[in-house]
Amino acid sequence: MELVNLNHVPKKPIKMITNNKLDKSFGPVGTWAGVFLFVVGLITTYTSFYGLILILLGALVGFSSSSTLIDFEKKRVKFSNNLFGIIQTGKWIHIDQNMKIGIKESNVTWRANSMGNRTLDIVDKDFRLILFDSDNQEIMQIKKTGSLDSAEIESKELCNQLGLSMI
Numbered sequence: 001m002e003l004v005n006l007n008h009v010p011k012k013p014i015k016m017i018t019n020n021k022l023d024k025s026f027g028p029v030g031t032w033a034g035v036f037l038f039v040v041g042l043i044t045t046y047t048s049f050y051g052l053i054l055i056l057l058g059a060l061v062g063f064s065s066s067s068t069l070i071d072f073e074k075k076r077v078k079f080s081n082n083l084f085g086i087i088q089t090g091k092w093i094h095i096d097q098n099m100k101i102g103i104k105e106s107n108v109t110w111r112a113n114s115m116g117n118r119t120l121d122i123v124d125k126d127f128r129l130i131l132f133d134s135d136n137q138e139i140m141q142i143k144k145t146g147s148l149d150s151a152e153i154e155s156k157e158l159c160n161q162l163g164l165s166m167i
Contacts, residue, residue: 016073017069017071018070020067020069020070020143020144021065021067021144022065022066022067022068022141022143022144023065023066024064024065025064025081026061026062027110027112027122028110029110029112030062031061031062033061033062034059034061034064035058035062036058036062037055037057038054038058038059038062041053041054041056041058059085060083063084064082064084065081065082065085066080066081067079067088068080068140068141068142070142070158072162074094075094075095075162075163076094077093078091078092078093079141093140095131096133099131099133099134100131100166100167101131101132101162101164101165101166101167102129102130102132102155103127103128103129103130103151104128104130105125105127105128105148106124106125106128106144107123109122109124110123126144126146127145127148127150127151128144128151129142129143129144129145129151129154129155129158142158
């Protein structure tokens with residue numbers, strides 16, 4: 001009888017791709033309106049096929065978002081618009097050693113006007129990790145964080161994992 005040591009079984013390499021969600025494509029008000037249209041479309045489909053149009057429109061507006069994919073094994077990044085929340089668009093960009101990572105503060109205000117002429121402003125303040133080329137030109141946003149401290153920690157980790165320097 002032969003004994004087998006399970007500690008020496010070769011492990012398959014884990015694919016290291018992270019998906020960093022950035023923003024909703026139509027903002028918070030558009031997202032809620034899209035989800036509402038989607039639900040109304042589901043209910044309306046029971047009685048009419050026009051509900052399918054509401055489902056498609058609601059899914060596009062309610063679930064579309066943007067994100068960044070980072071492949072640590074192949075050292076590449078991809079900015080992606082996620083249509084309907086599942087169809088990813090965009091192309092991969094290989095990371096050179098001359099590229100850098102920096103931090104920028106983002107202040108985005110989403111505004112919606114009601115029929116009664118009232119405005120609803122939603123302010124979204126955060127910090128973004130940005131990938132820069134060798135000439136310090138912005139290429140794409142990589143990650144979104146809530147505070148400057150967490151942005152600094154995340155940028156140091158990304159720089160170590162990708163072999164890049166910080167601005």
